[in-house]
Amino acid sequence: MPTGVALHDAREQLFRAAERVLLRDGPSALTSRAVTAEADCAKGVLHRHFADFDAFLAELVEDRISRMDARAAALRASAGAGGVIGNLTAALMELFDSVAVAMVGLVASRDALRARLRRLTPTGVPVLTEAAAAVSSYLAAERDLGRVAADADVGTLAPTLIGAAHLLFADREGAPPQDDAVRKVVSAVVAGVVR
Template structure:
């Protein structure tokens, strides 16, 4: 690899490379050499910006969790429009077609990464925890608008939706579920919480 070449926004370039390797080849293939090769830079570039590879991975996972802020805002803005089932079907599909499932596998695969994440993220897996919170906030907004039952337990529903969505998309080797399958799962989870149709 060439050295001495200035790279703009090194961290994001390395994070993007890590995401591509992770999605393409899985967590076992994610090494510092694979990341720097994918990014087109010398291996030393990564080690100049991060204490070690697990420190890099922890920041990568947290950065990807932070990216969900835009998705959360978009889902929240959709409250009161379309249908609750349709909005959640789109949001779950977008979430799990991203690197979310692969990040869960990565966190599960690497003990040291989990230990580092626990220092700043005391419970759960960052991407899934953020997704559950995003979904609960959306469901609460829909409940406030009367499009969900007044006694709907939005936190439990959110966990159920994220868990079911993760299971639907967990097989990286097969084809992802189609929209009808995702919609059917969302409909089943929300069955008791949606008010009856007029």
């Protein structure tokens, strides 16, 4: 006899269930049983759609990374409009929503998952590496427009911004930082290069 409810988009529903478990209970609580219980479906549903649980987790992270592409494009498109510090602050506030921070924790806690993700992100930490690329691309566009110094090392500034912002957002228990705290960090990092 089947258990649970019918899943119309099983893959996405399982991903959302995994995110809820991850946000509520942390990476160590993320098991196939926890995900299927959260999705209210039989355990076999996950294994019908994914080779194993590590494959499921890898596809979850890859899917969430691919969603960053639209954010990266929007950030790059904002070059020349508004203020550089304001644009970076808004982008970091959006980027480090609770799911992105949780994904970094998940990747950091599972060696097998990191190994699978190496084909997508050969170096660095998946999610953070893609975020740094988005910020670097934006800063390069602003440099081309003259709003960032011509000699600015955007390849160093971008991961510095991502690392500093990640430290602000990394506390799973506390409230996320406010806009002014993120703006203060952004200002400190890019103060010498913004025109």
